[in-house]
Amino acid sequence: MTARGPDDAGQAGRGGQETGRRLRADARRNRARILAAAEEVFAEKGEGASTEEVAARAGVAIGTVFRHFPTKRDLLAAIMKELRARLVDEAAALAAGADPATAFFDFFAFMVERAARVRTVLGLLAAEGMGVRTDEQIRGALENVVGELLQGAQRAGAVRPDVRLDQVMAILTATCQGAMHGAWDDDLRRRTLMIVFDGLRPRP
Amino acid sequence: MTARGPDDAGQAGRGGQETGRRLRADARRNRARILAAAEEVFAEKGEGASTEEVAARAGVAIGTVFRHFPTKRDLLAAIMKELRARLVDEAAALAAGADPATAFFDFFAFMVERAARVRTVLGLLAAEGMGVRTDEQIRGALENVVGELLQGAQRAGAVRPDVRLDQVMAILTATCQGAMHGAWDDDLRRRTLMIVFDGLRPRP
Amino acid sequence: MTARGPDDAGQAGRGGQETGRRLRADARRNRARILAAAEEVFAEKGEGASTEEVAARAGVAIGTVFRHFPTKRDLLAAIMKELRARLVDEAAALAAGADPATAFFDFFAFMVERAARVRTVLGLLAAEGMGVRTDEQIRGALENVVGELLQGAQRAGAVRPDVRLDQVMAILTATCQGAMHGAWDDDLRRRTLMIVFDGLRPRP
Amino acid sequence: MTARGPDDAGQAGRGGQETGRRLRADARRNRARILAAAEEVFAEKGEGASTEEVAARAGVAIGTVFRHFPTKRDLLAAIMKELRARLVDEAAALAAGADPATAFFDFFAFMVERAARVRTVLGLLAAEGMGVRTDEQIRGALENVVGELLQGAQRAGAVRPDVRLDQVMAILTATCQGAMHGAWDDDLRRRTLMIVFDGLRPRP
DNA sequence: AATGAATGAGTATTCATTCAT
DNA sequence: AATGAATGAATACTCATTCAT
Structure with a gap:
């Protein structure tokens, strides 16, 4: 299951790697697109919106979202x-x-x-x-x-x-x-x- | 009969508290307890909290919540x-x-x-x-x-x-x-x- | 729970008492109204229709339906x-x-x-x-x-x-x-x- | 992406069986198993049978059934x-x-x-x-x-x-x-x- | 790295049935 | 006898997350 602890997102620099990390060009591009899409989606529908929709709007597969951001949080x-x-x-x-x-x-x-x-x-x-x-x-x-x-x-x-x-x-x-x-x-x-x-x- | 609309037996009376639909005493009591529990629960966990928890906190079965409020909304x-x-x-x-x-x-x-x-x-x-x-x-x-x-x-x-x-x-x-x-x-x-x-x- | 055996409705004369039984006038009237309502409702929506709706259409409370017919079956x-x-x-x-x-x-x-x-x-x-x-x-x-x-x-x-x-x-x-x-x-x-x-x- | 429409990867081909949406091999296999299981289950118990039972009989998780067929209908x-x-x-x-x-x-x-x-x-x-x-x-x-x-x-x-x-x-x-x-x-x-x-x- | 299928716990809602009034 | 509120198991469906390809 999904660890439900309240604070498990806090480790700065873990969720979503630092922008400076050496990433393949497409990986960095994807990260940006996901972030942009997420901002839009959550802005429109609130935090309840599904991660799938973020992926869709970013034009990537769901797995890619979770590779970049291991958790919705x-x-x-x-x-x-x-x-x-x-x-x-x-x-x-x-x-x-x-x-x-x-x-x-x-x-x-x-x-x-x-x-x-x-x-x-x-x-x-x-x-x-x-x-x-x-x-x-x-x-x-x-x-x-x-x-x-x-x-x-x-x-x-x-x-x-x-x-x-x-x-x-x-x-x-x-x-x-x-x-x-x-x-x-x-x-x-x-x-x-x-x-x-x-x-x-x-x-x- | 079983009117399925939200039975808002509201305490509409400015100062009083009994003007609403004539509900059986226990029904009115439950309605109040559910409302109170819901206020607490949603206050603590946000609107994402489960209806089931509201029921639990109110000490009634889940069906009772839905009888009084047909929808979470x-x-x-x-x-x-x-x-x-x-x-x-x-x-x-x-x-x-x-x-x-x-x-x-x-x-x-x-x-x-x-x-x-x-x-x-x-x-x-x-x-x-x-x-x-x-x-x-x-x-x-x-x-x-x-x-x-x-x-x-x-x-x-x-x-x-x-x-x-x-x-x-x-x-x-x-x-x-x-x-x-x-x-x-x-x-x-x-x-x-x-x-x-x-x-x-x-x-x- | 609800006994799920396949044949438990067979005991003729149990589900719904024989029409001849000495019933209070209103009871007999109710029985008839329920039957009529049920025929209508199930005809319209199939056997999946809810017993509550039958009660509603018959103008009686749900309890009355179950008093006359202890089971939906x-x-x-x-x-x-x-x-x-x-x-x-x-x-x-x-x-x-x-x-x-x-x-x-x-x-x-x-x-x-x-x-x-x-x-x-x-x-x-x-x-x-x-x-x-x-x-x-x-x-x-x-x-x-x-x-x-x-x-x-x-x-x-x-x-x-x-x-x-x-x-x-x-x-x-x-x-x-x-x-x-x-x-x-x-x-x-x-x-x-x-x-x-x-x-x-x-x-x- | 996750097209939410019923992915009717149908064996539309008269004699053949592969014309549909290009699905991964396992996905196509699962689709078929689910369909087969559903046919059996609904045949036995009627349309009232639970989707969960279909999933069980097909040997997949409930989510998989709904991924292939978003609705029971x-x-x-x-x-x-x-x-x-x-x-x-x-x-x-x-x-x-x-x-x-x-x-x-x-x-x-x-x-x-x-x-x-x-x-x-x-x-x-x-x-x-x-x-x-x-x-x-x-x-x-x-x-x-x-x-x-x-x-x-x-x-x-x-x-x-x-x-x-x-x-x-x-x-x-x-x-x-x-x-x-x-x-x-x-x-x-x-x-x-x-x-x-x-x-x-x-x-x- | 990316993909997208599979998983499965979680959740709202329905409904037959029971029981206090 | 009638009422209608309460019960709670059952069920369709969602979604974060994992994992084989």
């Missing part, structure tokens, strides 16, 4: 890892050389807008979304970026000095989830963020 | 209906006779605190949580209560006049989901709400 | 018993005082036409239809009537003298089943019977 | 398709090169004798047996063969010229069903067919 974890990494990169780019006073809010808005489209971001931010405990390294990376942006904004006087990182992460997470599940339109999202941002800004 | 829907109704009731109680300036914020905090414990509240507020589309009536009822509280608070000058109900519902929903998935502790919840509330208050 | 058996009895009666009526040369063929045609409408006649004639072994008494009664009609027709020279009763029963059964399953229209039925009848008539 | 349909195809083949063989005057009757008798053993033939001929609507192509194929045999026999003067194909199919069907359900012995079958055949022959 591993697949899920890999998606998040990738997603989060992508976001961190984009965030870093936003942070570099921008006006600190706006960079923070821009990134915040960017994340929320993103969440509205990428359903899977759910678990991404949540401590325990989708039954997967995203590995702490990446989670930490995101917090780092946001932390930097936050400090910059605070130094620039654009965010209240008494606000701490955990609060920001909490509100960011919450807003992303709301945007995702609630199907907010652009206008509602803008007006909602306005309130949140006002809460973060210093009292005049 | 029906069971899920019933949970939400009940949950939402309960919240609406409690909200109404809060609203009655309290200082409008604080009632709104009290209710908001109350909901979020609640969500932190009851995992199922997720779908409750989301447009489409758990694959169940909660019926519009109850959804509307919640909006009504919140709407009244909001107006009261705005008239009392405790909330910015330009804030609209959809924004409030959006932030409320988001914060509930964040609290639920994020496992915030009491302190983090308090500090997070502080920011949100500040965003809602009039600029000085 | 008993219910099925009762239907056939009744059906067969009815047919025997009608056959006898046909036979009485009619021209023996035509009575036989008339009855044959009558049965087949009947079968085309009453789906349940299936098992009625078959040795083992619907998993129920119709009790021999009634089965015998039918054979008796047909036998008499056959003899009359043979004496009148309308049927070949070398034809025996078992052959007639076999063809009658087969034709009824064909008519039932095949959904023959009136014309096809007539033309088909024409062939069968010609096979039964003396060679000129 | 598909399995039933496949059996009939195969059965009918087999009969059509054998009928064609009988028809080829035989004396038309006897070929027709030989085939008729052959079918009925067959039906007496293979319970599943029921639905095979009936318009709607077992809840499965056999596909029209095969149904048509049978009619074609019988039609040819009929014409040959009529030209040879062995069958009345006014008999039409629909009548013949009707009687053939009926007799098969009678033989199947009625458990006729060899003698009764012979004598019954004698009558039917006489009805089909020209009046002297």
